[in-house]
Amino acid sequence: MGLGLIHIYTQILGLEVLSDPSGIYLCQDKYTSDLLSKAGLTDNKTASTPFEHNLHLAPNAGPPLRDPTLYRQLVGSLVYLTVTRPDIAYVVYTVSQFMFAPCFDHYVVVLRILRYLKGTMFHGLHFTSTSSLTLRGFSNADWDSDITDRRSTTGYYFFLGDSLISWRSKKQYLTARSSTEVEYRALADTAQEPMWLRWLLSNIGAPQHSPTPLWCDNSAIQIAHNDAFHERTKHIEIECHFVRQHVTRQTIQLLPISTIDQPADIFTKAHLPGRFRDLVSKLYLAHSSPD
Incomplete structure (x- = not known):
């Protein structure tokens, strides 16, 4: 990211x-540095990803921590850090589920997050002054991802032009019976966000005159355009009506995207280093320290 001299x-x-003619840069590198010191990570060891691929945490993962205070403090700080670091949103949401009774393996993951942050200290958000004011979003889900209760994870994010302005990684509130149901529940949750964003943008002088494009799973699109309920969709009727209503009103436009091209995949699961780097690049994070 090129920052101006003034x-x-x-x-x-x-x-x-940091504000300059190119736009606004948001980061928390000093906050991150203090967090690393608090955890006692004074060496130079870093991690390529914040979460090990195919690692699934459970409530009783290793011996319980004698004193969970530090764990809770670190996770609480990491939650605040996601304000400018969407790349750690999924893993922070994961470790935050064990605040009540953290175990050793949970703490190991927290340390890995911190080592990843050590190697990406100056990552942050850049809101460019030349970006368009067109809203667009991506919705995704990972079916049956929690080994404890078999609930799935929803992930979404929205861009205003080339600037990332909203994102979420969260466990779904019900256990789904199919991947189609999971994707549609994720779409219904995601569809609420552009309604609010469109209202906000309209009130600050940037109204959206066309439907907000929303890339999601093709099976969810088929349900949204299907007026006939059947055995696979009758139990998610409210979600169906909600999404279909906004498609009909042309506030959102549903577009298909393959799993491999879905950038919101970063908010639903852990990935191998190559795939993770590719997904992070699609967030358009800034990677430089301000001068």
């Missing part, structure tokens, strides 16, 4: 804001 730098509650 810029304004501000730090508020651990959030660093």
